[in-house]
Amino acid sequence: MSKISAEILIVAAGRGTRAGGGLPKQYRLLRGLPVLHHTVSACLSNPQIAAVRVVIHPDDLAHYDAAITAITDGRLREPVFGGSSRSESVHRGLAACEGSHVLIHDGARPLIRATEINALLERLRTDQAAFLAVPVVDALWRGDDGAAHAPQSRVGLWRAQTPQAFRLDDIRAAHLANTQDLADDVETARAFGIPVSIVQGTETNIKITQASDFSLAERLMGDTMDIRTGNGFDVHKFGDGDHVTLNGVIIPFDKGLVGHSDADVAMHTLTDAIFGALAEGDIGQWFPPSDPQWKGAASDIFLRKAVERATERGFTITHLDCTIICEMPKIGPHTLAMRQSLAGITGIDLDRISVKATTTEQLGFAGRKEGIAALGTATLVKI
Incomplete structure (x- = not known):
């Protein structure tokens, strides 16, 4: 069977007031990053996905831009503005989608795993539609006013999750025919007569709804997050020239740095760290x-490649730290420009990039003003 061209449509236009915290829940921080950042990154971590689109509230564009600023994967498309109901938001998102199939996912489910997405894609090879769900295992009781009245059978009952996966033309037609704000896209599909299969999901694929769900998600992420730290070190000696280039910033000086490329010793260390x-x-x-x-060659070519590789592997670079070791030239006046240069190349927020300088108290080759050394550290995270 030919390869499925599938997009993920992330619905994140809701207000999320039950979670508290002022901001809509998809923009509240989880492990230092917005929930939506984790959700988008998790979806992009699957190489089989052709594109990811997010439906957002028209008032949330600034929040959205801040949430995805460190994501450089070209498969992330421009956001789509949602409507007055979830169904209308999905309908608008579907209108922008391309390809043969679409997986519709909640922006507040940041713990979706590549294996679960793969299971849905595999089912779409044979079935018209499918969704993740987990079986109801607890005893069920009907009651009101805090009193239990009668037990209910849990046989055949499933708790629906997302993504919910469809042929794009089918679910578009179902939404076009729909006139109600239904519970989810499976209900919309079934109302249109589309058969939908169940793919068993996992209990970790939680939807953040209440304030307490943030602490639960953090505990679960402790088991699933891949956090890595890399170090880099480089040295270049002085030679003839009238400037040095450090982290992409040209600094006038009575010497240059010797190297095969532009000898940007600082940027080389960060590239090696990644x-x-x-x-x-x-x-x-x-x-x-x-x-x-x-x-x-300009060293930003090397750094961009390292960032590209991190993204392809499903990692987000959350922090860069560079220490430049030299007696001359003076680095302090240029550190902000260096941070801005690195932010422009990597797409990382300025407050997540550190550049600083030190000397060796006139000891060693740096102390003798024979060259410049640099240390770099990079922190990468994948959920």
């Missing part, structure tokens, strides 16, 4: 100095 966190070698393996095409 490759190190990924356990994918170092800058010399990716861009060998023996290759003439890299002669005099």
Whole structure:
């Protein structure tokens, strides 16, 4: 069977007031990042997904931009503005989708796993539609006013989750015919006569609804998050020249740095730190100095490649720290410009990038003003 071209449509246009905290729940912080950031990153971590689109409330564009600012994956499309109901929001999102199939997912389910998405995609090879669900295992009782009245059978009962997966043309037609705000897209599909299969999900794929769900999600993320730290170190000696380039910033000086590329010793360390966190070698393996095409090359080429590899592996770079070691030139006046340069290249927030300088108290080659050394550290996170 031919490959399925599937997009994920993330619905995040709700107000989420039951979760408290002032902001809509999808923009509240979870492990230091907005919930929606985790949800989008989790969906993009699956290489089989062709594109990810998010439906947002028209008033939330600034919140959305802040939530996804560190995500550089080109598969993330422009957001779609939702409507006055969930059904209308989904309908608008579907109108923007492309390809043959679509997986509709809640923005407040940040713990979806690639294996669950794969199970849905596999079912779509044979079935018209499918959704994740978990069987009801607890005893069920009907009651009111705090009093139990009668037990209810749990046989055949499932708790629906998302994503819910469909042929794009089918679910578009179902939403076009729908005139009600139904519970979910499975109900919309069934009302239109589309058969829907159940794929068993996991209890960890929770939807954040109440304030207490944030602490539960954090505990669950402790079991699923992949947090990595990489280090880089580099040295370049002084030679002839009238400037040095550090973290992409040209600093006038009476010497230059010697190297095969532009000798940006600071940016080289951060590139190595990212490759190190990924356990994918170092800058010399990716861009060998023996290759003439890299002669005099701008080092942002190398850093962009490291960021690209992190994204392809499903990681988000959450922090960069660079220490420049030299007696001269003076680094302090240029650190803000360096941070801004790195933010522009990596897409990381400025307050997650640190650049600082120190000396060796006139000891060693740096103390003798023979060159510049640098240390770099990168933190990567994947849920």
